Amino acid sequence: LVKSISEGNPAKIIQEYIASPLLWGIHVGAESKYNAVVDLENAKAAISRFGSGSHLMAYVNAQNESWNTGNLQFAVINNLDGAITALTTGTADYFMWEHFTTKPLVDKGTFRRLDDCPTPWPCFVIAATNKFLMENYAVLKHILEVINLYTKEFKQIPSIDRTLSNRYEQQLEDIQKWLALTRWSQTQITTQTLDKVQDTLIDLKLIDRNLNYEDIVTN
Numbered sequence: 298l299v300k301s302i303s304e305g306n307p308a309k310i311i312q313e314y315i316a317s318p319l320l321w322g323i324h325v326g327a328e329s330k331y332n333a334v335v336d337l338e339n340a341k342a343a344i345s346r347f348g349s350g351s352h353l354m355a356y357v358n359a360q361n362e363s364w365n366t367g368n369l370q371f372a373v374i375n376n377l378d379g380a381i382t383a384l385t386t387g388t389a390d391y392f393m394w395e396h397f398t399t400k401p402l403v404d405k406g407t408f409r410r411l412d413d414c415p416t417p418w419p420c421f422v423i424a425a426t427n428k429f430l431m432e433n434y435a436v437l438k439h440i441l442e443v444i445n446l447y448t449k450e451f452k453q454i455p456s457i458d459r460t461l462s463n464r465y466e467q468q469l470e471d472i473q474k475w476l477a478l479t480r481w482s483q484t485q486i487t488t489q490t491l492d493k494v495q496d497t498l499i500d501l502k503l504i505d506r507n508l509n510y511e512d513i514v515t516n
Contacts, residue, residue: 298422298424299311299491299494299495299498299504299508300348300353300503301348301488302358302508302512302513303495303498303504303505303506303508307426307427307428308425308426308427309424309425309427309430309513309514309515310422310423310424310485310486310513310514310515311422311423311424311425311430311437311441311442311485311514311515312422312423312482312483312484312486313419313421313422313482313484313485313486314419314421314422314423314425314448314481314482314489315419315420315421315479315480315481315482316419316480316481316482317419317420317478317479317480318415318416318417318418318419318420319350319395319415319416319420319421320395320396320397320413320414320415320478321350321351321354321358321393321394321395321396321413321415321416322393322394322395322396322399322400322403322408322410322412322413322414323337323358323391323393323410323411323412323413323414324380324384324391324392324393324394324399324402324403324408324409324410324411325337325384325390325391325392325408325409325411326329326384326385326387326407326408326409327406327407327408327409328385329384329390329391329409330331330514331391331411332392332411333361333372333411333412334358334362334411334412337390337391337411337507338362338364338368339368339370340356340370340390340391341371341372341388341389341390341391342369342370342371342372342389342390342392342393343369343371343372343374343383343389343390343391343392344371344373345373345374345375345376345379345380346373346375347371347373347461351392351393351394353503354393354414354416355369355371355393356369356422356470356503357414357416357417357501358414359502360497360501361414366501366502372388372389374389374392377394377398377399378504379425380392380394380421381402381407381408384408385407391411392408393414396410396413397467397471397472397474397475400468400471401466401467402481404468409508416449417493417497418490418493418494418497419420419482419486419490420465422486423441423444425437426503426509430501430515431498445483448481448482448483449481451481451482452476457476458472458473458476461476485514485516486514488510491513491514495507495508497516
């Protein structure tokens with residue numbers, strides 16, 4: 298979203314929604330020759346689209362591994378089904394996607410997960426277009442009040458782990474781990490966090506300048 302706003306998208310961040318990092322798994326096909334993240338330096342990354350999270354995280358991972366990001370190669374696969382096809386047929390070598398979403402594919406042996414790469418910032422925000430903000434401020438304030446009321450107590454809902462496990466067909470222990478890792482927020486994203494996001498995007502040459510805090514967020 299920060300990248301999109303820097304490119305002219307008339308929108309603002311209203312509030313941080315998830316305060317914890319998102320855990321991205323680094324996956325290869327079951328029969329892949331690659332056995333460690335270090336082996337992927339000159340391999341081709343499957344991404345859903347350019348500018349997507351899978352695209353951005355390939356850069357973050359490359360930076361973490363001290364690779365030359367200018368040498369990264371990509372294959373656009375559109376969605377998770379496309380990633381399965383690409384990694385199975387060899388048209389791409391690895392795929393970064395949220396750890397728990399892909400866990401069933403790892404359990405089934407479709408993918409092998411070599412490691413995890415957490416985002417270096419909070420992973421979800423609540424945002425709105427400038428037009429909506431101007432025309433529906435009272436409605437938006439009420440929406441936030443409802444969301445924040447429920448997220449404060451979400452983990453205390455009786456048997457929420459079993460409910461989510463059944464609803465999303467995930468192993469109970471995986472849901473429990475996800476709940477332990479995930480922290481909901483009821484406050485605005487901080488200046489320090491936003492500066493870190495923009496500095497990282499500049500380092501990765503995905504944006505060309507830092508915007509002021511008030512150009513990206515609203516209070």
